[in-house]
Amino acid sequence: MERTVPVIGLAGYSGSGKTTFLEKLIAALKGRGYRVGVIKHTSHPVEFDRPGKDTWRHARAGADVVALASPDNVAVVRKFQAAPGPEDVLPLVDGVDLIIIEGFKKGSWPKIEIIRDGVPERPVIPAEELLAVVGGPAPVEGVPFYGLEDAAAVADLIERQYLKKSCHV
Numbered sequence: 581m582e583r584t585v586p587v588i589g590l591a592g593y594s595g596s597g598k599t600t601f602l603e604k605l606i607a608a609l610k611g612r613g614y615r616v617g618v619i620k621h622t623s624h625p626v627e628f629d630r631p632g633k634d635t636w637r638h639a640r641a642g643a644d645v646v647a648l649a650s651p652d653n654v655a656v657v658r659k660f661q662a663a664p665g666p667e668d669v670l671p672l673v674d675g676v677d678l679i680i681i682e683g684f685k686k687g688s689w690p691k692i693e694i695i696r697d698g699v700p701e702r703p704v705i706p707a708e709e710l711l712a713v714v715g716g717p718a719p720v721e722g723v724p725f726y727g728l729e730d731a732a733a734v735a736d737l738i739e740r741q742y743l744k745k746s747c748h749v
Contacts (some may be wrong), residue, residue: 584741585679587678587680587681587687588679588690588692590694597715605734607667612675614739616677616679617680621683622683629657629709635648645659653732672731685705689709692712692734695715713725715727
C-alpha cells in the first residue's frame with residue numbers, strides 16, 4: 581500500500597538532542613499550519629496508564645485494544661504479539677500532513693540525522709537515505725547540513741520537498 585502522507589525519520593544516538601530538536605521542528609511546522617503526527621520508537625516497555633484506573637484494569641483483564649476518550653483527545657493502546665514495526669504503527673496515524681518517526685532507523689523514508697559534538701561516530705544511516713544532517717561535528721558530503729537551532733530551516737526543506745505538493749494549507 582502506497583503512503584500518501586510523507587514520512588520523515590529522525591535518527592541519532594541517545595543524548596544527541598533528537599527530542600529537543602523535534603520539539604522545535606514540530607513548533608515550526610505547526611506555526612505554518614501543518615498537522616504533524618509523531619511516532620516515537622522505544623525498545624523499553626512503557627506503561628501508558630496508571631495502575632488501578634479503569635483503562636489499566638481493562639488492559640490487565642486482556643483487552644487487545646483500549647481507547648480512552650476525553651473532551652479534547654483520544655488515547656489508544658493496542659497490544660501486539662511481537663514488537664510492532666513501523667509498518668504496523670504508520671496506519672494508526674491519520675489526519676495529518678506529515679509523520680515524523682523518532683527512532684526506527686531502518687525504513688524506506690528519508691531521515692534527518694542528529695549528531696552531537698563529542699559523539700565519535702554516526703548512526704548507520706546510508707547517505708542515500710539522508711534528507712539532512714543536524715548538529716556536528718561534520719556534514720556528510722552532498723547532504724544539507726543545519727545547526728541544532730535551525731529547526732525553521734529544516735522545516736523549509738521539508739516544506740519544499742514534501743508538503744507544498746499536496747497540503748491543505
